[in-house]
Structures are given as C-alpha cells and as structure tokens.
Amino acid sequence: MRFRRLLVRISLIAPMALAATVMLRAQFQDPTADELKMTDDAKAPGAAAVYLYREETSDDSLSFYTFYVRIKVLAEKGKELATIKIPYLHGEFKVAKIEGRTIHSDGTVIPLTVKPDDLVEFKSKNFREDAIVFTLPSAEVGSILEYRYQLRYNENWAFSPTWEIQQPYFVHKAHYVFTIGSSLDRYITNNRGQRLNVLMYSVTPPNAVLKVQDAKGHFTLDVQDVPPTPDEDWMPPLNTINERVEFYYTYAASGPAFWKYECENWAMIIGFYINVTNTLKNAAAGIVSASDTDEQKARALYAAVMKLDNTDMTREKSDAERKKEKLKENNSAEDVWKNKSGPGNSISLLYVALARAAGLKAWPMRITARNQGIFDSNYLSTSQMGDYIAGVTLAGKDVLLDPGTKNCPFGQLSWEHTITRGFRMTGEGTDADATIAVTPAATYKDNEVSRTADLTIDADGTLKGSARFLLSGSDALYWRQLAQQNDETELKKKFIESLRGDLPEGVDAEFDHFLGLNDYETNLMAIVQLSGNVGSATGKYFFLPGVFFETRAKHPFVAEAARITPVDLHYPRMESDDVVYHLPAGYSVESTPKSNVVWPGHAAVKINSTADGGQVEVTRVFARGFALLAPQGYNDLHDFYQRLATADQQQIVLTRAPAVKGN
Numbered sequence: 001m002r003f004r005r006l007l008v009r010i011s012l013i014a015p016m017a018l019a020a021t022v023m024l025r026a027q028f029q030d031p032t033a034d035e036l037k038m039t040d041d042a043k044a045p046g047a048a049a050v051y052l053y054r055e056e057t058s059d060d061s062l063s064f065y066t067f068y069v070r071i072k073v074l075a076e077k078g079k080e081l082a083t084i085k086i087p088y089l090h091g092e093f094k095v096a097k098i099e100g101r102t103i104h105s106d107g108t109v110i111p112l113t114v115k116p117d118d119l120v121e122f123k124s125k126n127f128r129e130d131a132i133v134f135t136l137p138s139a140e141v142g143s144i145l146e147y148r149y150q151l152r153y154n155e156n157w158a159f160s161p162t163w164e165i166q167q168p169y170f171v172h173k174a175h176y177v178f179t180i181g182s183s184l185d186r187y188i189t190n191n192r193g194q195r196l197n198v199l200m201y202s203v204t205p206p207n208a209v210l211k212v213q214d215a216k217g218h219f220t221l222d223v224q225d226v227p228p229t230p231d232e233d234w235m236p237p238l239n240t241i242n243e244r245v246e247f248y249y250t251y252a253a254s255g256p257a258f259w260k261y262e263c264e265n266w267a268m269i270i271g272f273y274i275n276v277t278n279t280l281k282n283a284a285a286g287i288v289s290a291s292d293t294d295e296q297k298a299r300a301l302y303a304a305v306m307k308l309d310n311t312d313m314t315r316e317k318s319d320a321e322r323k324k325e326k327l328k329e330n331n332s333a334e335d336v337w338k339n340k341s342g343p344g345n346s347i348s349l350l351y352v353a354l355a356r357a358a359g360l361k362a363w364p365m366r367i368t369a370r371n372q373g374i375f376d377s378n379y380l381s382t383s384q385m386g387d388y389i390a391g392v393t394l395a396g397k398d399v400l401l402d403p404g405t406k407n408c409p410f411g412q413l414s415w416e417h418t419i420t421r422g423f424r425m426t427g428e429g430t431d432a433d434a435t436i437a438v439t440p441a442a443t444y445k446d447n448e449v450s451r452t453a454d455l456t457i458d459a460d461g462t463l464k465g466s467a468r469f470l471l472s473g474s475d476a477l478y479w480r481q482l483a484q485q486n487d488e489t490e491l492k493k494k495f496i497e498s499l500r501g502d503l504p505e506g507v508d509a510e511f512d513h514f515l516g517l518n519d520y521e522t523n524l525m526a527i528v529q530l531s532g533n534v535g536s537a538t539g540k541y542f543f544l545p546g547v548f549f550e551t552r553a554k555h556p557f558v559a560e561a562a563r564i565t566p567v568d569l570h571y572p573r574m575e576s577d578d579v580v581y582h583l584p585a586g587y588s589v590e591s592t593p594k595s596n597v598v599w600p601g602h603a604a605v606k607i608n609s610t611a612d613g614g615q616v617e618v619t620r621v622f623a624r625g626f627a628l629l630a631p632q633g634y635n636d637l638h639d640f641y642q643r644l645a646t647a648d649q650q651q652i653v654l655t656r657a658p659a660v661k662g663n
Helices: 033-037 076-082 255-273 278-287 294-306 319-324 333-339 344-357 474-485 488-499 631-648
Strands: 004-006 049-059 064-073 083-089 093-103 109-111 117-123 128-135 144-153 162-164 171-179 198-204 210-213 218-226 244-250 362-367 387-394 397-401 421-426 433-438 448-457 462-471 507-515 524-533 536-538 541-545 573-582 587-591 595-599 603-612 615-624 651-656
Touching: 049 076, 064 076, 076 083, 083 093, 083 144, 093 128, 255 362, 255 421, 255 433, 278 294, 278 333, 278 344, 294 344, 294 387, 294 397, 333 344, 344 362, 344 387, 462 474, 462 507, 474 488, 474 524, 488 507, 488 524, 595 631, 603 631
Parallel strands: 049 171, 448 573
Antiparallel strands: 004 198, 049 064, 064 144, 083 128, 093 109, 093 144, 117 128, 162 244, 171 218, 198 244, 210 218, 362 387, 362 421, 387 397, 421 433, 448 462, 462 524, 507 524, 536 541, 541 651, 573 615, 587 651, 595 603, 603 615
16 A cells, blocks of 8 residues: 555745634543443454544644543553653653543543653754653553643744554544644744745545645544554555655645755765765775776775674764764765764765776665655655665666675665665766666575475484575575674574474474675575474374475465555565485385475475485475565465465375284
C-alpha cells in the first residue's frame, strides 16, 4: 500500500481571526453499562485491549496540543497501556496539564494522584528531548483507562501534526482537529530562509474524509472501526502502510517545481562538499598508479575508504575528544580524509571526491533507505532521503557502490539501498545538476548461502560430523557487521543460535571457526562440529531427515492463507545444500528424497539424491529471485511455500537387513 498524497494549497497571507478562548471537546465521560461489563469485543476478537475513543486537538493559533483517550482492558497484556510516555522538546514544549483515572468494571473510580516523572530521553550540545512518564493506578483486566494531557509550545513555532490513525489495538472512534496559525504573527521558513507559505497534507487510506474549513483554518477528521496496525511477517516499514494523516509546510504548490529546485540545490551543496582539492589529489595519487585501469583505481580507492573509522558502526567522537585530538568538523570530503573518520554518508561522499581526483567519472546518490521507507515523489520533503551511495563509470558501464556501508563488497549495495530512488548528480563541479534515479535490484546470485555437511550415523542414531557454511552478499555482510559490534565469543554464540532452526531435533552444533571474517571481498566461511542423535526406528525401518538443514525449518507464509500488506523479503537469495550421510552397517536404502517445485518467474527448489553403497548424498538448491511482492500475489506465494515445506519434509528410509540364520 502506498501513501495517497492529496496536495492542498492553503494561503497563509490572508489574515485569520483568532478565537479568544478554546473549548475543549474532550471531557471525561461516564462509562456506559455495556462498557463496564465488556469482557471481549466482537469487532476485535481476542484483543487484549481496544480504544473506545481517541482525540487529538492541535491549535497552532494558540500554541497548544491536547490528547485524550479511553481504553478498555480485555486481557492481562492490555494493562501495559496504563503506563504512558509523552516525549517533548525541552524548552520549546511544556506539559501544561495531565489528568487520568482508572474505572473498574464495578464502576469504582481511582483518580491519578501521583506526580508524573520527567525524564531526560536524549541530550546533546544543542538538543534535548524529555519525556513525561506516568502510570494510571490500579489497572486490571476489565478496567477502563482514561487520561488526557495538554502540551503548550513556543508561539514562534509552527506546529504541523501527524495523526497516526491506526494503533496497535482496534479503535472504535477517533476525532482529530488541526487549526492552522496566522501568518500575521510570524513567517515560517526553512533552514535556507525560504518562506514556507504552502501547507500540504497526505492522507491514507484514500477514502478517509478530511474536512477543510478555510474560513476558520480548521482541519477535522472523524474515523471509526479502525483495524489495528498490521502485524504480519516480512512487512515493509510501518510508516509506508499504516493509516495516517501528515501535515507539513513547504514552499512549492506542485511536485515538479519542488523536486526541480531541490535537485539543483542539492547538487550545488554537495558539489562544494566533494570539491576536489589538492589534498585529495595527493591522497588519490598515493593510492592509485597512473598505469592502473579504471577498475583497479576504483577498487583501490574503495579499499582505502573502507579502512577509515566508520562511526555508524563504532562511536562518533565527542566534542572533547575531537578537540583533544585536534580534529575538525567534517564539513567537506577533505575533512573526512584528514580525520580518517566519519559516518557512512560522509565516507560515501569522500569516495566520490577521491575517484574524481583520480580521473574517474563518479557521482553521489542520495536515496531513501528501504528499511526506513519508500520514496514518494508526491511527498514534498527531502527528509525521506537519508542515505548516500556512490557511482562510478567503468568500461562504459555505470556501477553503483556502497562505500559508506562497512564491509560491503565492491560492486554491491546493502539490501536497503536496492530498488529505491533518490537524487543522482549529473555532471561535475558546483554547476552540476541532478535528477531522480532508481537503484537496481539485486539478484539471487548476489546473495548465496552454501551449506555442506559430512555425517556419520550409527545404528542407534548417534550422529557425528561437521558442517561448512559459505556465505556471500547480504548474509556475509550481516555477520561481518555484527563482528564490528560484538567480541568473538558473543559472535560465535549468536551464530550457533542462528543455526538452531536449521538443524534436526537432537543435533547440537559447536562452533569451530570463521574464515574470511575480515576480508569483505571474499566469501565468509563458518565451520561447526555436529553431534547428537538423529532419526527414528520403527520395526525394520530406520528414518533419517532427507533435507538435513530444513527438517525443522519454519517456512514463512505457510500458515497464513491471506495477507493484507506487501511482502518485503529484503533481497533475492539462493541456498545450496550438499549433505552426505554415511549409513550404519546392516541397512539398505529403500527411498530417498527428490522434488522439483517451481513458481515460474519467481522461485524454485530442486532436491536430488543418490545412494551408493553405504552412503546417501542429498542436494538441494533453492532460488528466490524477488524481494518485493504485492498482496495480490500472495496466493501464489502461499501455494509455493506450502509445496516447498512438503518437499523439505521428505525422509531417507532405510531397511534393516534380515539376520542370517545359522545351520
């Protein structure tokens, strides 16, 4: 589901009369008899709680925001909603009023009397976020939780609310109001000094009724019977599918005008940041040779910036540390090189600057990370593009690179940077232009996991052997980045934990070692030792798991017959298994697994096996060629994974040889 952007131009030039007083609609309500005795909700079967009513009122003309809610607790988990956390910006917002009460099912009212805690959530040199935290008293299953609070904020602020229509629990009714402020009192500007005299809003779903009253500057929305936030496996980011209304101020009344200006402005600013200085020319000359090919130069420069301290993976130095080490702020690519340190975005831009210094055609891209959202050109805000990657032309072909992602191999992108859009610089220098471009999808060959095992099985089912895991692409990148944040012992522990779902019941793994952990350009290999008991005997038959690494696999999408959200599997993937069983003496092979399951154009699995003397070899190749799928394609996905799960549950059937009778 995509946001449906409804673009509305509201003139902020005409004067608006401000009301002398504001009557709040939200007042504590006497519960009905039905609400008190409610033990479940037919509209939300099995829910731990439901919202009986929600209300948000934002009045920018009087600089206040009020929130009011009534919640019915239906199960133990729903009691969690009795603890409320209100984040706010210290110094700009003030919590003016908090009221609350708990109403038991017998009608007993317990008011909130405890003074809420005021906690510091985040603090930096120029920014501080606080949170008011309180817990409604005596909450129990059957209670109604009711509270409201009011925030006052600096009258010089222009507030543009976001209404999160969908909540973790079913909402019976909700009412939202937004009153815009007067332009006579202030000018709304961005950090470039541009006057923002256009108010826009986005609405999803499209059938939501948003009432606009221009004369008074009111926006109102009433909704009822809102389903809870989707909770399905492998969903895209919630902010791309949750029902919401988002207001924001901008300077352009149309998308084309906005993006044309923003592209040009971005190209100019980044052009200065990646300006090729003598320092960068000398640095590039020390890394590459004149006789190198363009690809050799590109790879050498990539290796050089990959060695820098990427503070996305470590810790950015404090102001005191930077001062002690005489480090400058990273205001340019040259600064990043001198400091040998910076966040991933800065390192990506440094790579572009060094590549240009070495005579290569290179450019930056500013994109939306797919684990954060989906780029929407109708949402007129560059805030949706938070990540940088780099591009370079080699042998006439454009190659996208990810130098800002620690340990990402040359020529590949981290999965969240694939199948997304953003700014791409065209040309060079401060006069360069930019356009909106798309990053390519990965292929299943880019992300492969190869699992091999050599196993010896005794007649009583005792198993001994070893397994080797060979990882490339996104799977290898995941473990290499985890190694940046954990010591060796913790990393091994996490790897063994990840194998528990891959191994048959009764089989244990002991980590041996990694190979290639610090060399991102090679495949990552993990060696484990296996032991335990496997298989089962019935009469003259002995059953072994046919597909060793998938015996306990919990295949996604098997149990759920329907789906309401898109499927996001992050990246295409390939699995290749090769398992050799050395069989116990006295058994012959009756049957072995074989399957060929195909979903044309999307995925396939092929299982084959051979029996030779005292051993059986089983191979399995699974390839999934897509990462994203619309809900409309879910039936085919569901059918394929059901057939895949059936294929993976096949067994090796052994027959015990009859005992030879004596004379």
